Amino acid sequence: MPDCELLVECPFFNDKLRKMxxxxxxxxxxYCKWHYAKCARYRVATVIGKxxxxxDMFPGDTRRSSEMLIQYEKK
Ligand code: SF4
Known part of the structure; x- marks a missing residue:
């Protein structure tokens, strides 16, 4: 897989989160180099918006991102 398309601007990838x-x-x-489609941040960005x-969301926060997406789809 190619690099994540959000890589240049992503606060996680660029070490901009308060607690890395x-x-x-x-x-x-x-995530960013191999499996970005599974990244929690990527999933939220592509469905709900950046x-x-x-x-404080990390790439592995998939449970949290799934909950957000479920709530979003209920609207
Ligand atoms: S943390 Fe997620 S959204 Fe950010 S660059 Fe990596 S894969 Fe993309």
Whole structure:
């Protein structure tokens, strides 16, 4: 898979989140470079919009992103 299309502007990828996880380099490889379609931030951005991404959401927060998407689809 190619790099995530949000990579240049993504606060997680660019170390701009207030609390970056210790394993952030590994997450960047796993999600941003390989499997971005599974990233919680990417999923929220593409369905609800970039502005809806919580500041403290990490790529692996899939449960949280799924809950957000379910709530969004109920509207
Ligand atoms: S995969 Fe997720 S964390 Fe990585 S650049 Fe894309 S939106 Fe940001």
């Amino acid at each position: 996880p210790k394993a952030s380099d590994m997450m960047k490889k796993m 502005k809806a991404i919580p500041d």
